[in-house]
Amino acid sequence: MNKAEILIIDDEPQIQKLLQINLESNDYKVVQARTAKEGILMAANHPPDLIILDIGLPDKSGHQVLSELRHWYAKPVIILSVLDNEKDIVSALDTGATDYLTKPFRTGELLARIRAAIRRSQTTVNASVVTANELEIDLVARIVKRNNEIVKLTATEYNLLALFAKNESKVLTHQYILKEVWGYGYQTETQYLRVFVGSLRKKIEENPNNPQHLITESGVGYRFQ
Amino acid sequence: MNKAEILIIDDEPQIQKLLQINLESNDYKVVQARTAKEGILMAANHPPDLIILDIGLPDKSGHQVLSELRHWYAKPVIILSVLDNEKDIVSALDTGATDYLTKPFRTGELLARIRAAIRRSQTTVNASVVTANELEIDLVARIVKRNNEIVKLTATEYNLLALFAKNESKVLTHQYILKEVWGYGYQTETQYLRVFVGSLRKKIEENPNNPQHLITESGVGYRFQ
DNA sequence: AGATTCTATAAAGATTTTATAAAAAATAAG
DNA sequence: CTTATTTTTTATAAAATCTTTATAGAATCT
Numbered sequence: 001m002n003k004a005e006i007l008i009i010d011d012e013p014q015i016q017k018l019l020q021i022n023l024e025s026n027d028y029k030v031v032q033a034r035t036a037k038e039g040i041l042m043a044a045n046h047p048p049d050l051i052i053l054d055i056g057l058p059d060k061s062g063h064q065v066l067s068e069l070r071h072w073y074a075k076p077v078i079i080l081s082v083l084d085n086e087k088d089i090v091s092a093l094d095t096g097a098t099d100y101l102t103k104p105f106r107t108g109e110l111l112a113r114i115r116a117a118i119r120r121s122q123t124t125v126n127a128s129v130v131t132a133n134e135l136e137i138d139l140v141a142r143i144v145k146r147n148n149e150i151v152k153l154t155a156t157e158y159n160l161l162a163l164f165a166k167n168e169s170k171v172l173t174h175q176y177i178l179k180e181v182w183g184y185g186y187q188t189e190t191q192y193l194r195v196f197v198g199s200l201r202k203k204i205e206e207n208p209n210n211p212q213h214l215i216t217e218s219g220v221g222y223r224f225q
Numbered sequence: 226m227n228k229a230e231i232l233i234i235d236d237e238p239q240i241q242k243l244l245q246i247n248l249e250s251n252d253y254k255v256v257q258a259r260t261a262k263e264g265i266l267m268a269a270n271h272p273p274d275l276i277i278l279d280i281g282l283p284d285k286s287g288h289q290v291l292s293e294l295r296h297w298y299a300k301p302v303i304i305l306s307v308l309d310n311e312k313d314i315v316s317a318l319d320t321g322a323t324d325y326l327t328k329p330f331r332t333g334e335l336l337a338r339i340r341a342a343i344r345r346s347q348t349t350v351n352a353s354v355v356t357a358n359e360l361e362i363d364l365v366a367r368i369v370k371r372n373n374e375i376v377k378l379t380a381t382e383y384n385l386l387a388l389f390a391k392n393e394s395k396v397l398t399h400q401y402i403l404k405e406v407w408g409y410g411y412q413t414e415t416q417y418l419r420v421f422v423g424s425l426r427k428k429i430e431e432n433p434n435n436p437q438h439l440i441t442e443s444g445v446g447y448r449f450q
Numbered sequence: 451a452g453a454t455t456c457t458a459t460a461a462a463g464a465t466t467t468t469a470t471a472a473a474a475a476a477t478a479a480g
Numbered sequence: 481c482t483t484a485t486t487t488t489t490t491a492t493a494a495a496a497t498c499t500t501t502a503t504a505g506a507a508t509c510t
Contacts, residue, residue: 099353099365113353154486171367192488194468201469209469218467218496219380220367379497415456417499423458434458443456443507 004118005029005046009039009065010054010080015103019052022107028114036060040068047073050118055081055092063095070096076117080105094176130165132213132225135204137165144204151203156181160196161204164214164224173221197222228254229343230271234264234290235279235305240328244277247332253339261285265293272298275343278322280306280313288313288320295321301342305330315445318398325396341394355390357438357450360429362390369429376428381406385421386429389439389449398446422447 006028008019016032023030031048033039036057043051051069055062066077076098092100098117101110128140136145139162144151153161159181164172174193178186186192197216201208215223231253233244241257248255256273258264261282268276276294280287291302301323306314314325323342326335355362361370364387369376378386384406389397400412407417422441426433440448 093365156487169366169368189488190467191490195470195488198469198471216468216496217367217380220383223368381498414499416501419457420459420499423460426458441457441507 003027003029004050005031005048006050006052006114007031007033007039007043007048008052009033009036009057010052011035011056011058012054015054015080018107019110022111023114026111036062036065040065043069043073047075049075050114050121051075051077052114053077053079053097055079063091066092066095066097074121076121078110078113078117094173096176096180130168132165132168134206135213137161139165146204153200153203156196157200157203160193161200161224164222167224169223169225171217171221171223175221177221193222228252229275230254230256230273231275231277231339232256232258232264232268232273233277234258234261234282235277236260236283237279240279240305243332244335247336248339251336261287261290265290268294268298272300274300274346275339276300276302277339278302278304280304280317288317291317291320291322299346301339301346303335303338303342311444315398315400318396318445319401323395345393345395355393357390357393360438362386364390371429378425378428381421382425382428386425386449389447392449394448394450396442396446396448400446402446418447 006023008016008023008030010016010019010032011034016034020030020032031042031046033042036059039051039053051073053062053065053069057065062079062081066079069077077096079092079097079100080103081092081100082103098121099113101113128138130137130139134147136148138144142158142162144153144158144161160177163177163180174190175187177193178189182189182192197214198208201211201214205211205213213224215225217223231248233241233248233255235241235244235257236259241259245255245257256267256271258267261284264276264278276298278287278290278294282290287304287306291304294302302321304314304317304322304325305328306317306325307328314327317325323346324338326338353363353365355364359372361373363369367383369378369383369386385402388402388405399415399418402418403411403414407414411417422439423433426436426439430436430438438449440450442448
């Protein structure tokens with residue numbers, strides 16, 4: 001297997017150096033960018049296996065970079081943030097960040113998180129079939145089966161369920177789901193979500209009044225298990 | 226591993242002596258300053274792993290020193306205060322102090338607090354999964370488990386617990402917690418906090434009447450451990 | 451020791467959030 | 481062009497959560 005390639009987007013030279021040394025000695029190929037613009041360009045030209053993104057870049061906010069990346073880049077993005085900047089972190093996770101670390105960080109921990117993120121992205125992206133008890137979701141064939149019988153879903157219903165399946169047992173916020181399934185500008189249309197979660201439950205839950213798969217997290221979002 | 230270095234900023238010679246002896250015999254390297262000015266200078270020239278700061282210094286108030294330090298110094302700062310100066314303590318914690326002790330203090334307790342503070346600064350600050358005995362808090366998945374079973378928390382309960390988890394074994398003042406969880410303008414609603422700490426204890430403590438994780442610091446705030 | 455402040459807890463009331471049905475609008479299929 | 485299907489919107493009932501109040505107990509101060 002080839003070396004995994006990691007793109008670092010960070011303007012601080014000492015962080016760049018530190019990461020480069022540590023990652024290369026752990027057998028990763030390292031590519032570096034110092035600005036948001038440069039980073040996006042490099043990622044587009046030659047998509048890496050993972051991106052490490054500093055949230056405090058000079059030319060563009062990390063959030064913006066992340067959301068631009070997420071239009072077409074599905075692999076892990078790990079966020080670096082300065083200490084005590086919790087709002088940034090939460091909103092970054094909402095925009096689709098894979099994980100985050102606050103500076104200063106221990107390199108051992110960063111390496112562990114990189115390994116975990118890459119492992120996850122390889123299994124979940126390649127795993128075209130997600131199963132949860134009597135449910136089977138084939139993400140390549142776009143087919144959902146319940147007790148081995150095909151469940152007929154509309155396009156939106158399927159997109160929603162696929163998103164849940166890709167994020168099993170993780171709480172997804174309303175905002176995030178709406179953005180992923182409906183696109184930008186729909187973040188406030190929480191009612192859409194309720195309607196579609198309702199119709200999904202009717203189709204995939206044994207007892208839709210007492211859902212076992214699509215769990216409500218009141219005030220936050222939903223969780224699939 | 227090298228010895229951890231501790232800077233003591235205190236003008237009382239007997240305290241200086243007492244601390245020096247106790248810390249050095251516990252295998253810390255001790256550096257001492259007698260004034261605020263000297264202390265800041267020493268910390269800047271050679272940042273220690275932890276600072277012990279007396280709140281009652283001759284040339285400058287400890288609060289000012291703390292807030293100056295916090296611009297660039299992210300490691301633990303433990304405050305020393307005379308007994309009848311509770312307001313100082315609360316405001317110091319609000320400014321970012323890690324922990325506090327009132328004089329006269331027992332050295333065993335000080336040593337324990339130092340160990341806790343250093344351990345925390347090395348590990349938990351960055352972690353996206355925090356574990357405390359039978360508790361497991363996944364800050365990315367937004368899921369809390371107790372003995373491997375998912376604990377159902379409301380949004381506010383979760384936000385509160387997440388804040389505690391990110392500041393393990395650190396005293397958080399009422400004001401600070403209220404500001405972080407409820408936002409500005411709620412700093413005086415201490416009763417909210419009592420209600421929610423109560424319901425959290427019911428869900429995460431073995432015996433809510435004798436809490437082991439969510440500890441009350443009377444007159445100051447709460448501590449999670 | 452007594453007074454005062456602080457904390458815990460329950461429970462009622464208010465508000466927010468969620469679920470569901472069904473109508474209207476938009477889109478796709480025949 | 482008409483019909484069927486899907487998505488969006490509206491309305492409303494139910495559930496969950498948050499806020500407020502009241503009160504008893506614990507901790508702290510004088």
